[in-house]
Amino acid sequence: xLTSCHDSSLVVDTLRDVAREQxxxxxxxxxxxxxxxxxxxxDILGSLLKQMMSEIEIVPGGILRGLREQTDAIxxxxxxxxxxxxxxxxxxxxxxxxxxxxxxxECGGVQRAKVLELLKQIxxxxxxxxxxxxxxxxxxxxxxxxxxxxxxxxxADPRKDDIIRYIRSRLAKDKTQDAMxxxxxxxxxxxxxxxxxxx
Numbered sequence: 001x002l003t004s005c006h007d008s009s010l011v012v013d014t015l016r017d018v019a020r021e022q023x024x025x026x027x028x029x030x031x032x033x034x035x036x037x038x039x040x041x042x043d044i045l046g047s048l049l050k051q052m053m054s055e056i057e058i059v060p061g062g063i064l065r066g067l068r069e070q071t072d073a074i075x076x077x078x079x080x081x082x083x084x085x086x087x088x089x090x091x092x093x094x095x096x097x098x099x100x101x102x103x104x105x106e107c108g109g110v111q112r113a114k115v116l117e118l119l120k121q122i123x124x125x126x127x128x129x130x131x132x133x134x135x136x137x138x139x140x141x142x143x144x145x146x147x148x149x150x151x152x153x154x155x156a157d158p159r160k161d162d163i164i165r166y167i168r169s170r171l172a173k174d175k176t177q178d179a180m181x182x183x184x185x186x187x188x189x190x191x192x193x194x195x196x197x198x199x
Contacts, residue, residue, distance in 0.1 A: 011132055015098045019055070025097045027052045031106035039107060041114040045084045048099060052091050085118050092126035104143070105135040116146035123150065160193065167192055 012028045019026045027048035031039075091097070099119065107115060123129050131150075133143060144151045167189055174180060 009102075012100050012102075015100065015132075019098070023095050025052050025055055025091060025095055026100065027055075027097070028100035029102070031101070031103040039111055041081055041111055041118060042084065044107070044111070044115055045081065045088065045118060049084055049088055049091075052088070052097070056091070081114075081118065085121055088122050089125040092122055092129045096128040097126065097130070099129065099131045101131070101133045103135060104133045105139045112142070113146070116143060120146050123147065163193060164189060 009030075012026070015024075015026050018024060028051070029044055029047055092099075099122075101115075104112065104115075119131060123131065131147070133139075135143075140151070140153045144153075168185070171180060171185055171188065
């Protein structure tokens with residue numbers, strides 16, 4: 001699933017509530033544009049794996065054996081993507097899973113393609129796995145290319161009126177009311193709306 005909305009924390013919180021009530025696992029990753037050059041597929045999928053392992057209260061025996069084998073392989077040297085993917089496949093194939101990835105477009109192109117290809121491998125082995133990804137509109141075609149027939153795209157472009165209403169409500173809470181006048185408020189609105197164009 002793809003939406004152009006940048007903040008998926010509400011979705012993650014809702015899914016976490018569902019996961020507590022059902023036998024469901026959730027993993028999420030929030031991309032930060034400031035760290036995009038430092039990220040690798042190992043970092044991203046390794047983070048998902050770590051979260052999901054911490055969420056499982058009782059690991060079934062078959063998964064535990066498989067995880068031990070993969071863990072031995074990982075600790076033999078540097079973590080290998082193939083081992084991380086196999087461990088994720090073991091977990092996600094055992095129960096319904098949600099993988100949430102926020103701001104996917106902030107991941108560098110080469111690493112993003114690698115992450116999408118690995119997510120495809122996970123979903124192919126785990127039909128109960130659902131992926132929720134957010135990003136700007138152009139990323140939709142790339143996701144569709146890697147996960148053909150599995151993508152539902154939902155546009156969530158903010159409306160100008162909603163943005164204006166939000167900014168005005170925030171300005172109304174400003175503790176230094178004397179510093180604000182109508183001209184300054186209009187200037188803030190104009191510059192903010194100009195800066196967020198296309199986001």
